[in-house]
Amino acid sequence: MTDSLIFETTKDEKVRGYGRSRMYGSIAWGVGSVVGGIMIDRYGLESVFSFTFFFCGCTILGLMWFKYSKNAGEKKTEGGENNNNNNKNKANNGVRHIVNEIKKLLILNEEIRAFCICITLNGFVMTLADSLLPLQIEALNGTRQFSGLTTLVSILGGIPVFYHSKAIYLRYGPWWMIRVGSLILSIRLLILATCVFDESQLKYILVVQLFHGITFALIWTGSTENLQRAVKNCDLTSSIQTLINTLYFTVGQGIGNVFWGHVYEHYERANEGYFLGAVVILINIWMFRDDAKFDKERSARKKDKVGSGGTSRDLVNIV
Template sequence: MSTSSGDIELATLLRSEDKEGDAQTEGPLSEEQGSHEECLQPQENESSSVLSSESSDNAPKEQDRRRCFLDLHLLPVKLYYFIFMLGAGCIFPFLTVYFRFVGLSASQNGIVQGIRPFVNCVATPLWGMVGDKLGKVRVIWIVSTFNFIAFTAILGLIGPSSVTKAIHQGCNCTSVEANFSISEVLDSFNLTLASLCEEVEENRIDAEVSKFLQLAIIVAIGEFLAAPTLALADHFAMQALGNERKGDYGKQRLWGAVGWGLGAVGGGYVADGETPCDVKYTMLFIIFISVSSLGIIAAFFVCPSKTLSSPVKDKEKNEKELLPFIQRFKAIFSNPNIIAFLIAIWTLAMFMILIDNFLFWFLQDLGANQTLLGLSLAFTCMGEVPVFFISGRVIARIGHSGVVYIVFLAYALRFISYSFLSNPWIVLAIELLHGVTFALLWAVSTLYARHIAPPGLEASSLSIVSAVYWGLGRGCGGILGGIAWERYGARTTFRGAAVMAVSGCILYWAFCQLRAAMKRGLISFSACRSLCKKSNKYIVHVDNGETS
């Protein structure tokens, strides 16, 4: 498997964490003299010297510190991921069922849930740019975390209407279906069946519309104000790791997977209790607020690593930052390698939301119970933890493009396995692949975003990657996946997604090979452009009825 120069640079960066530094830093990652596009792609012969940030005198001390089982400097990062995801895991897997309990129809539920990714797509890079421009990234991170907690808590105050409560009397909280005797209601109110049904239906529709508008507005505003929370958490995690230990990002992020898994299991235990529905959801929101609030405290103690900067690095960084802010920002999108990578993670995000939105529906059609659905979430987290732990070494071995190939093929394997599934319990083994399709992908996305970030735009770069994945990709995938599911059914949709995954892998591989050949001088850009022009002229001749 051939790798591009960007892969070699990123791999060299991650391998350097296992070696002792022998010389002073000669410059920051991805910075060298020349144009700004060259700054985004440093040469191979400079990468080893560029990526070292401490002298050989400090190397033994650094090695000793890494051997410690518990690094106190990184403890706040681990705590933030664990606490934040623990609180989110208590409530977010059950929001769809909660909205149904409040009185939303299936279509209204889908619209409310679909608002998040599209708002996230706009808000996350916007807040990242504001933070980089004003130099207030930490303030925005802490405030966005607070907004995330506050606006999620507000959702818990939007309880069901009186009409919905009447329908839910004696309900089963899992299915939230009406279970009352029409004859008893008729005897109580002495109404005809027709008039009663008409009145209840009118009141129900009015209540649904009212609750739908309230929830849609709260979700939209809350998502806009809280969108950069996780993207900026990744930014500060990378800062805390410093230049020497960027490959250890996965070892910090895995605590988020542990927290999410424990939160989902605990939340499911509360939701499956015998208490009334409104009491259950109130308990879940209270647990969420109590746990997640501790994450704000942890955020105050996250500090950048001492290896993050050096006098030489600061001097060169200041020189680069003399470029206009917008010009530095546009430089991110002027690199074909970056655009191709963003397209790849956009496609992979669509695959992920297809599974998130519709896998449980498919399993329920196969006869799966709530216990199995809860276990499937636990197995996805079990798959994430070890992959996050070894992600740095994997990326160092095969580079970012190699990881993207593997993730595409892992999604193809998941979709094919789903399409032939007959026993729902087999899904537990399939869900272990989530460690590859999400944990490995997100680890390389975070490292690559940091790697290609121009000076002073580290938060913006991570925000763009986050917006493409969590916003644009999941939003488009939710819509397209729903259309395919209704038109072609579950198994055909999964098989079609598997074909798309294999095709995506082939296309991304072909692009990487083309870029590598152009970089080695085997193919010139002018030759490619000339070939495209000749192809266009031929197409015009054919359209005009000519064959020459």
């Protein structure tokens, strides 16, 4: 829900974009992982629940200080009065309308279909390290604090990409971001598969985790910007963003958690799983190698606009 709200409030920004706002959530995730790891090491697993409830309460108290309008979201008539009847009718038919429109997009829009498959496979593989890395660290006698530190390091690697994501998107396009992020992910998994076998090699995990932040930032912001460009109906952007969250985190990572868990139990270590994940993501890149045409079409439209005397603002709108 929060991710969709961020997307909705930043989709019209031409410079800051989605990535710079999303960056702060990642920073909080990394810091919270370190603090959570320290608390588990010192006070046991039960302390995490108190930690979570405390900060959720702080969040609620903080939100109470924000100003809001009681009429937020309601359309106004020319006389300034709330058009309650239209709002009620829209609410009654809204869900059905959105579902039907999303179905049409998936049926008629080739890029959206390819994108949905690609993001699901990325979620399936991305959860590999998230699921197996803590188990691997524990098997190599690493602490919970070290496990949290690896998460923080991965977040630090993604901050520059999140911050400059809009500029990267405008320069290279969304599919380029997704492909490069996927390639870095495969390299990361291959390094984990071949370089980490005993306790003395735990330090390599910290270095490799820098790749995770870069990977996630490129894939996620590229996916979001791709969605923003491909969906012409502005009323559907938040709903499609929710769909992408579902495909990546629920479908892809949900299936991935079960599958990679079985792989770990079968081989009794994570290295074989990392290697298999790298193969899957490379196949994913190969499957969608022809989708560079979407980036080429975007560049062609940009050149045509320049040739016809378009302004820099026109170029941003085209992208």
